[in-house]
Amino acid sequence: MTQKTAGGDVRLSGISKTYGSFTAVHPLDLTIPQGSFFALLGASGCGKTTTLRMIAGLEDPSTGTVFLGDKDVTDLQPYKRPVNTVFQSYALFPHLDVAENIAFGLRRRGIKSYKKQVDDMLDLVQLGAFAGRKPHQLSGGQQQRVAVARALINHPQVLLLDEPLGALDLKLRRQMQLELKRIQTEVGITFVHVTHDQEEAMTMADQVAVMNGGRVEQLGAPAELYENPRTTFVANFLGTSNLIEAEVVEAAGDDTVVTCGGAKLRVPGDRCVSRPRAGGKLLVGVRPEKVSVAHADDAGAIADGRNRITGRIVASSFIGVSTQYIVDSPACSDFEVYVQNIERDARLTPGAEVVMHWNPDHTFGLDADQDIDAGVETVEESA
């Protein structure tokens, strides 16, 4: 039933959605490869759910076309699309029991022999013992699995998941993430997952599209997005980044040399979003876990060629596997560093003068004409 041909990609071509004068989604081109686990990641109101609903047919795009494979489905009613959705609050039918909920789609399509498929699906989501229960008699996690089963049983070309784990507590969410990933691998259907949780997106998805303000900021594999953010929003929204505004001193050769707060840093030229010009500005970024901290007294032991910034620890918090330091330096007032707790240096307490150093290859350069704090607050809100 599932089409396994290469032409099963979801293709959005120039789709946009406006409500009156408000643009929820700016014209957007996106290709979601068949069989992939694709995440649309962003803060609330970034247009990710609207995009999903346009694929499902629950929202009419203002412009553009939605293709499923080679077929233009833009004007197709939702009930005619080979697409199923797992809704945010599950939207299980309260008057039907679990088995009837799961069988709903098959029966609407006039499939008579749905019993066996329902049983198989109940096994897949491990709810065999609950077939006769009503949704309100189930826990949140069980309801979530019913919602997945109810959609999956139809073997859709694409399964759309709208914040399916949002209502679950952290531990259950982790468990369901693995479960969903397992199911996706097992059935091989394209999953399009909408979430505001960057960790969730990175754990589950093969491809992540980071959305902000109705636009896709960056698209790529999780590691690619994490290591090579192209905008400050992505750098801040996915994990944490130390972003420093710096002036370009030398842009010739492979490495760009910048200065900030008296420190000279090197940035590989191929890790800059656009070619920096000498005399121009550049936002230099580095992830907190790539940075090492040495007490100022040991500064001499740091290998040559590493980027280094001096500062003073203002706060440290011990979180088991690692210790997080916030360091005040002339270049950046709240530079974050995560240090693995292998050998702890007892001198590294608030007030200590330190040198932070890292491999220049781990530095990335972003265009300076953007908001350095974009995407910072939104992470805190959703956490």
Place this chain on the structure above:
Amino acid sequence: MSVTDAPPLAPAPVEPPAPRKPATRKRLVPYWLLLPGILWLIVFFALPMVYQASTSVQTGSLEKGFEVTWHFQTYWDALTDYYPQFIRSLLYAGTATLLCLLLGYPLAYLIAFKAGRWRNLVLVLVIAPFFTSFLIRTLAWKTILADGGPVVDVLNTLHVLDVTSWLGWTEGSRVLATPMAVVCGLTYNFLPFMILPLYTSLERIDGRLHEAAGDLYATPATTFRKVTFPLSMPGVVSGTLLTFIPASGDYVNAELLGSTDTKMVGSVIQSQFLRVLDYPTAAALSFILMAIVLAMVTVYIRKSGTEDLV
């Protein structure tokens, strides 16, 4: 002497068990709160019921006075004498209830899902007729359905009355003083009692369920049949009950819009009480009506499988 040298503190005195009284008082609170309602029910419902029950088995006359003689024959006589009115009552009330459902459901659906910001206005309009007296509203229908009036003229021109007359609902070119007039009046007067519970239960339905049904290959019609309507059953049941029960005991519509041939059991009870002054028969009629309605409602609720939803 330093603090550490202080003699060990005496063991803390054992807390006396919490006094029982406040707990008991707390337990009684719900009953205190129920009291006014219970009193009201006793004085205005239970006592009159007992009084009427005793009246129904009395014999005597107004001049000599009535006394309880356990004369159950009254019930049988009432039933045999007035069974046409009983049947008519149930038939009219049933038809009016069905019409209310057919008219009210689309409107309630509209208010709940499509009215948007007009929702409250439309709801007010539904209730607006209540600002006028029941009697006035029913009398207005006398004008609406008057012989030679525009409504009757249109129905005549369209030959609708030929059909309804053939069915026995109207007579010739008249609507007034026919069963149709009574059913129209009943339908009109009880429509809000149907619309409001329907609206309440429709409005409670999560709109995402409609989306989910559509997403799962249900056409809009199937979505209505398989999702919306089943979920609105509590409203359907309470709406039909709120319409059918009072309508089956109504006499104003039959009196004002009907004729002697359209008398409902309510009219009979009213005239037995107030004109014939045969209190036992009137009381017996009331109890029979109550028993019939109760039996029908019980069967209905069982059949619609909404015991736990009402």
